[in-house]
Amino acid sequence: MNLEYLQSFYVTVKYNSISKAAYHLHLTQPGLSMQLKNLEKELGSNLLIRSNKGVKLTEEGKVVFNYADTLLSIKVNIERDLKNLQQDVPRLLIGSCKSIGEYALPCTIFVFKKLHKELDINMEVNNSSEVIKKLCDHSINIGIIQGNPEEDSLDIEYITSDELILVGNSSENIDHITIEELKKLPLILREESSNARYLVKNAFQEKGVLLEDLNVIYSLNSPEAIKSSILAGKGVAFLPKIIVKNELKKGLLKQITVDEIKIEFNYYLCYRKNYVLTKYERMFADFITSNKRAFC
Template identity: 80%
Template sequence: MNLEYLQSFYITVKCNSISKAASKLHLTQPGLSIQLKNLEKEFDTSLLIRSNKGVELTEEGKVVFNYADTILSMKNNVERDLKSLQQNRPKLLIGSCKSIGEYALPCALFIFKKLHKELDISMEVANSPEVIKKLCDHSINIGIIQDNPKKNGIDTKYLASDELILVGNSNNTTEYITIEELKNLPLILREENSNARYLVKNAFQEKGILLEDLNVIYSLNSPEAIKSSILSGKGVSFLPKIIVKNELKKGLLKHITIDEIKIEFNYYLIHRQNYIFNKYEQMFVDFITSSKKAFC
C-alpha cells in the first residue's frame, strides 16, 4: 500500500475538497486525482463519491479512512522515534487526564527526571477519553486516566484512589446539604465527554436524578477555570480532592457534604495489550506504580 496515496486520500476527506486538499499537499488537482484513483486501484474498489459539494465516503471508503487515521499516526510515531534515536537522546511521552496531570504528576516527573537526567520527558494533558484515544491510535504508549476504561485491547495498573467532592466558595457557610437543596445551587460541570462528568451523571442516576434536574449553569473543560469560577462566587462544582486539597487547607474553598452521594474513583496507568515498553518506559511504569512516585 502506497502511504503517500493513503495520506492524500486522508487529507482529501478531512478537507472535503479536492482543490483544498491539493493546495495543502502542494499538488495540482489532476495530480491529486491520479493519486486517489491509484489508491482505489490498489484496493480494487471505489472510495470516494465526488460532487460539486465536495467528496463523500463510500462504505468501503469509511473502512479505509478509519484505518488510515491509525496507520498515518503510527507512521508519524515511527518517524518521531527514529528522529529521537538519531538525536541520540531518549524521550518519554506520557498522556494524562487533567486532574492528575496538571496537579499531582508534575512532582513525580520532577523526581523521575532527577533520577534520569539524560531523558527528555513530555506530557500531553487531555480528558480521560482523549487519552484513551491517543493510546489506541498509537500517539502515546503510556496513559494515566480517571477510572478503569474497561476497553478491549487496553491493560491497566492501579495508581491511586480519589473522590469527586462538591466544593463551594468559603463564604458559603453551608457544609451539609440534601440532594433537593443541591438542585437550587448553581452547578458548574466538566465538559460533555469528560470522565468526571460521567461519574457525576452516574452517581445521580443511581438516585433516580438526571443532570437536567440540577441547576447546571455552564460546563468548562478546565479544572483550573472551574476553581476560579467557584472562588469568585459563581457556583459550586464536583472536583477531585487531589486538585483542591491546597485550597481546602487554606480555607479558600469549602467541602460541601451531600446526603447519600459519594463519588469515589481510581486513577490507572494504561497501555496497549501486548505492547512491550522500551527501557525508559518500563522504568517509568515501575517508578510511578511504586511508593516512590510522590504526587504533589
C-alpha cells in the first residue's frame, strides 16, 4: 500500500475538503484527486463520496481511515526512531497555543533544557485549533492547547487552570461594569478560529448576548498585539490572566469585572491516542504537568 496516498486520504478526511487538504499537502487539487483515485483503485473500494459540501466516508472508507491513523502513527514512530539513531542530538518538538507558548512556556523550556543539556528543543506557536490540526495530521506529536479539545482521537493531560478577564488601560476610570455598559466600550477580540474567541462567544451567548451586540472594533491573531492596543488606549479585551499578570502588577493594565461573566478554562498537554511518546516527550509531559514547570 502506498503510504503517501494513504496520508493524502487521511488529511483529506480531516480537513473535509480536497482543496484545503491539497493546500496543506502542497499538492495541486488534480494531483491530490489522482492520488485518492489511485488508492481506491489499489484497494478495490470506493472510499469517499465527493460533493460541493466536501467529502464523506463510505463504509469501506471508515475502515481504511481507522487503520490509516494507526499506520501513519507507526510510520512516524519508525522515522523518528531511525532519525534518532542517525543523530547525536535528541530532539523535542512542541506545538503550543499562543497564550501560554508566548508567555509562560519559555521559562519552562529554559529550566527543562538546563536539566537535559543534550536535548535540542523547538517550539511552534499557533492558536489551539491549529495545534490540534497539526497533531491530527501528524505534523507534531505533542501539543499544548487552551480548553478541552472536541477531538476523540487525542489523549489529554491537565496542566493548569486560567481565566479570561476583561482588561483595559490603567487610565480607564472603571473597575466594574454591567454587560449593557460593556456594549458601549470598544472591544478587541482574537481571530475567528481562536479558542479564546470561542470561549468569549459562548460566555455571552449563555447570557443571551451575541458578539454582534458588542462594540467589536477589530480582531487580532496575536495576544501581544492586543496588549499593545490596550496599552495605547484603543480599547479593552478579554485576555488570559496568565499573560497579563505582569502588566497588572505594574499597574500598566487593569482588570475590569463584568457582571455575570466569568470565563474559566484549562490548559492541556495533548497527543494522539495511539502515539507512543518518546523518552524525552514523556519526560517533558511529566515536567510540565508537575509543580516544577517554572512558568514565567
